[in-house]
Amino acid sequence: MSQERRTPWVVKYRPSRVADVVNQEEAKKAFLSWLDSWLRGKPEKKAALLYGPPGSGKTSLVEAAAREYGLELLEMNASDYRRASDIERVAVASSRGASLVGARGKIILLDEVDGISATADLGALDAVMNLISRTSHPVVLIANDPWDPKLRELREVCLLIEFKRLTKTEVKRVLQNICRSEKLDCEDEALDFIAERAEGDLRSAINDLEALGEGFGKVTYALA
DSSP: OOHHHHSOHHHHTSOSSGGGSOSOHHHHHHHHHHHHHHHTTOOSSSEEEEEOSTTSSHHHHHHHHHHHHTEEEEEEOGGGGSSHHHHIIIIIHHHHSOOOTTOSEEEEEEOOGGGOOTTTTTTHHHHHHHHHHHOSSOEEEEESOTTOGGGHHHHHHEEEEEOOOOOHHHHHHHHHHHHHHTTOEEOHHHHHHHHHHHTTOHHHHHHHHHHHHHHHSEEOTTTO
16 A cells, blocks of 8 residues: 555645635635734734634635745644643744745644633643734634633734634535545445534545545445
8 A cells, every 4th residue: 555545635635725625615715814913014913713614624724824935834733732831932933033944934823722721721821822922923723612711801902803614514525525535335325324414514524534445445225
């Protein structure tokens, strides 16, 4: 089996351009407008908070935009938030440092911010606020649910950008494209079932499709 074949499909078929991010036209327009304001040196808000259901394209949009704009992407996820010192050391230092050679600048991406515990991760939210106040680069926060009371101060300093739940039709269309690309025999009824079960979570649907395709060499309703 080739190395390419072993690449997880959620990685292999990750959008390479902003235009490839499924739907989310309003979110894409708002995010790119905000990013352009940063590149002009006049952002109204130093940070953007992208929120919406799992698998709706939040992280994919940031990654695609960084690639298109030639920006270095510094990504931190929930496991990096265990101590405020982690954010101080990694994010704050990077927010003021120069980008890698060849990059126009950088984006600092903090994923799963709604997973920060106000008690167990003592000081982490303060460190994120400090990062935003001091940063010289765009900061993007990602959350499924931004309305947790502990995130109130973060909401006040961020541009909020909502991502809608993907429809079954939109999810199924992506699955059909992957089946064609992988030359995988996929029953239409099976794709309907996988897309329905995913409830708008494209990442989950792709993982389900890959599990069936890799395990059985075909995707049928009986297997799904």
